[in-house]
Amino acid sequence: METVQAPWQTAAILIGRLIFAGTFLMAVAFKFMDMGATAGYIASVGFPLPLFLAWCAAILETLLVIAFLTGAFFTPAALIAAAYVLFLAFAFHGPSHWTGNQAEFGSFINHFTFLAGLLFAAVHGPGSVLASKLGRV
Template identity: 65%
Template sequence: MARTTAVLLGRLIFGCVFLMATYFKFTGMEATAGYIASIGFPLPLVFAWLAALFELALVVAFFTGILFSPAAALAGLYVLFLAFAFHGPATWTASQMEFGLFVDHFSFFAGLMFAAAHGPGDKLVIKWPR
């Protein structure tokens, strides 16, 4: 019972974190594109939409268990990319908080890798593809 509760709670937390990120992107797509442009990425609006849609797919995977392990692994790689792209060493001199945000991404990455390795559990999971 404790394992099932922990797994479901972890899935809920992962799903909610990405749901909030998705919500902020969809409700502030121009701001997201501006943030992406600030690090020199080309086509910032295109990447903002791709990020929002990717995060929405992660929400579905975490809440339903569909393709959970590959989604968790991809989410981990995405989180590492975000750490280096937006909070990497070049930002640390401007703000000590950026270093904290950088490090926080690694604990999130670790949780996602653990989730990818152990799967969605056996409760409240949609098995797909069959």
């Protein structure tokens, strides 16, 4: 049973979904513009098969954009995105990167604010407007 939302709540949910989608869309756009650079960045932190992982990241981010825009499989997508963001925080901006670069600590912390939003979204869902019923529990 869905509750009726005030117009500002509907707008806030839709804006939040657009922000999530836009963030992942920018990330995937940079990957597609230079997949080699993304692979190089992945290799620089020591992961094997960097080009394969870059393509996996691009595919995942594309699917997340679709889920956030449509609302389809929204809760699982938000949880997967949360795990992905947490992984990125530690793998690319974690404590081993802080020595001599305070900006990395800032990047690390910023991932947690994004993580909090994704977890909140996973609990509350995509809202009732412009949201596919596909994948809803």
